[in-house]
Amino acid sequence: MAIDKETIKHVAHLARIDLQPNELDKLSANLQDILGFIDKLSSLDVEKVSPTSHILPISNVLREDEPRTSLTPEKALENAPSKKGSFFSVPKVIE
Amino acid sequence: MIYETVIGLEVHLQLNTKTKAFCGCSTDFGKPPNSNVCPVCLGFPGSLPVYNRQALNSAIKLALAFNCRIQEHTKFDRKNYFYPDLPKNYQISQYDLPLSRNGYLDIFTNGSPKRIGITRIHLEEDAGKLIHEDAVSLVDFNRTGIPLMEIVSEPDLSHPQEAFDYLTNLKNIIEYLDISDCDMEKGSLRCDANISLRPAGVKELGVKTELKNMNSFKGVKDALTFEVERQTKILEAKETMVQETRLWDVEQGITVTMRTKEGAKDYRYFPDPDLTVFVIGKELIEPVKATLPELPYDKMQRLMKTYALTEYDAKILVASKKDAEFAEVCMQEYPGKDKKEIANWLIGPLMAEANLRKEQLHTLKLDRKELINLIGFVQRQEISHLSAKTVLTQMLDTGKSAQALIKEGNLEQISNTDALAQVIETVINENAKSVGDFKAGKVNALMYLVGQVMKKSSGKANPKVVGDLIKQRLS
Numbered sequence A: 001m002a003i004d005k006e007t008i009k010h011v012a013h014l015a016r017i018d019l020q021p022n023e024l025d026k027l028s029a030n031l032q033d034i035l036g037f038i039d040k041l042s043s044l045d046v047e048k049v050s051p052t053s054h055i056l057p058i059s060n061v062l063r064e065d066e067p068r069t070s071l072t073p074e075k076a077l078e079n080a081p082s083k084k085g086s087f088f089s090v091p092k093v094i095e
Numbered sequence B: 001m002i003y004e005t006v007i008g009l010e011v012h013l014q015l016n017t018k019t020k021a022f023c024g025c026s027t028d029f030g031k032p033p034n035s036n037v038c039p040v041c042l043g044f045p046g047s048l049p050v051y052n053r054q055a056l057n058s059a060i061k062l063a064l065a066f067n068c069r070i071q072e073h074t075k076f077d078r079k080n081y082f083y084p085d086l087p088k089n090y091q092i093s094q095y096d097l098p099l100s101r102n103g104y105l106d107i108f109t110n111g112s113p114k115r116i117g118i119t120r121i122h123l124e125e126d127a128g129k130l131i132h133e134d135a136v137s138l139v140d141f142n143r144t145g146i147p148l149m150e151i152v153s154e155p156d157l158s159h160p161q162e163a164f165d166y167l168t169n170l171k172n173i174i175e176y177l178d179i180s181d182c183d184m185e186k187g188s189l190r191c192d193a194n195i196s197l198r199p200a201g202v203k204e205l206g207v208k209t210e211l212k213n214m215n216s217f218k219g220v221k222d223a224l225t226f227e228v229e230r231q232t233k234i235l236e237a238k239e240t241m242v243q244e245t246r247l248w249d250v251e252q253g254i255t256v257t258m259r260t261k262e263g264a265k266d267y268r269y270f271p272d273p274d275l276t277v278f279v280i281g282k283e284l285i286e287p288v289k290a291t292l293p294e295l296p297y298d299k300m301q302r303l304m305k306t307y308a309l310t311e312y313d314a315k316i317l318v319a320s321k322k323d324a325e326f327a328e329v330c331m332q333e334y335p336g337k338d339k340k341e342i343a344n345w346l347i348g349p350l351m352a353e354a355n356l357r358k359e360q361l362h363t364l365k366l367d368r369k370e371l372i373n374l375i376g377f378v379q380r381q382e383i384s385h386l387s388a389k390t391v392l393t394q395m396l397d398t399g400k401s402a403q404a405l406i407k408e409g410n411l412e413q414i415s416n417t418d419a420l421a422q423v424i425e426t427v428i429n430e431n432a433k434s435v436g437d438f439k440a441g442k443v444n445a446l447m448y449l450v451g452q453v454m455k456k457s458s459g460k461a462n463p464k465v466v467g468d469l470i471k472q473r474l475s
């Protein structure tokens, strides 16, 4: 799979990363290598292997519906870069 | 050209569990901002989500009630996007292995049953709440992580009213299951709609619009109705329909296009490694199945059969599970053979009283035995139907017995022939003209005479007996 500059830009935007023009070439090459490495996996015969979505052989881990103590608003907001009253405050967003 | 409307609905339902989907924070509504939060629902690094057993049970219940096939293997996926109401920068949802698929819902619409397909029902979590101020947006994460179910219908709905009926039926079932508050105003039930038009008879679907921002069932119906008109105009003018998301503006009664940033949504779903897979076998399904209540459709059919009710009456009663249960006990306790006699009181005067008092049948302060006693007085013609309605109101106001109120109000109906004979005699003497008219064959004259007797007896005379007596006297 060829990774061109446009793809890198798109992925960078999805991850909200600002890339400099010189980084685009470098990252295109890096990502190309990584994907090439992963591509090797497709040479394996997995015909008889069922798909895995979790690495541990455990399933159905559940919790009872019992309330636990939450954080106080003060504690929850302790590391917030910006707050107003007991709200987190962010640059205005309107979609 | 005649166009056919194609509608599909997506309903998001908050489950009424005590705690959130993946952490032990309370789901209580209306708490101070950011007081029901913890490292898990705030998405702090290193915290681990664990799913709520009760939420899974509710979800299985819902899937069974909607006749879905529950998948043996199911898992959670991450839906990735950035928005300030989403602290983890992904929503835990389900992508390719949803809890259940291929169900259906039988609804009543336009006086007949119709089967609406359910594409899938899956599990996810709610996002936080944003309050927009002039310069900033404020975020409250109390709602973040509350368990949600998404119910996606097939595009089987062909009229805005049908969409409304689907939602009403869906809400009715969910109330029976007792798994959600179903309160659109509180946001515990939300609905988005997809709508497209196509020339009648054409199989291929037209270009669709996604509608959002409706906050009532009526809003959904109104938005769809507006959209049918808007799309019809575009198609008739041979213009091109654009696939887009539109927002319902309830104030203006129109849909407006939602400005979106360029580029298609790219959520990059992948399995959430923090959560294990689920194997939903008999041991999980059977106990839930055993707790499934009788659902509205079945209850309606049974009430019609057992108590000889009409479809109309049964439908009114099953609109609320607890009212239906109350009504059924009343009908069982009612000694008369014709259960319709008490059903009429329940659906008529009692339902009216309940509405007036902003209550439901089962919440009214009314002793069932007293209601039955009251109906007994009417059946034995001891009080008139009209008086009985007054007594019913007084019973609800004062909590006194029917008997006591009838006595207090001196309402016993006079059916005693001797007691009435004298009044009738007076009326006949005073209304020579009407008597003449009656003898000349005018039916209205009899009604007038009966009315005069009723008046003289302060409404307590039994009108049927009076009519018979006058006829006898004048024949």
Ligand SMILES: [Zn+2]
Pocket (backbone or CB within 6 Å): B020, B023, B024, B025, B036, B037, B038, B039, B040, B041, B042, B145
């Ligand atoms: Zn939490």
